[in-house]
Amino acid sequence: MARTIIYEYKGEEKTLTFSYQQFHSIHEAVADAEGIDISNYLKMEQQIEAVSDTKAVRNYRDNHFAKLGFGKITLKPKDNIGVGQKKP
Numbered sequence: 001m002a003r004t005i006i007y008e009y010k011g012e013e014k015t016l017t018f019s020y021q022q023f024h025s026i027h028e029a030v031a032d033a034e035g036i037d038i039s040n041y042l043k044m045e046q047q048i049e050a051v052s053d054t055k056a057v058r059n060y061r062d063n064h065f066a067k068l069g070f071g072k073i074t075l076k077p078k079d080n081i082g083v084g085q086k087k088p
Helices: 026-033 039-051 054-068
Strands: 003-009 012-018 070-075
Touching (some): 003 026, 012 026, 026 054
Antiparallel strands (some): 003 012
């Protein structure tokens, strides 16, 4: 199921349709949308995961993407629709 990513790139807020079938994370999706090659970043992230905890990986990721010009990167909350109701 596709989700929507809301992110800031160089001060401009943007949205992007995202699916886990295409990308492993929302960070990979936004980098691809902006035409940024993050292959070296992904290799380093794997190395950090192998020797450290998730907090270190998250700090590295957040700092790296901030250097690339990204601000907030988040998934848009799902709309909870009751049983028998239609989407607006």
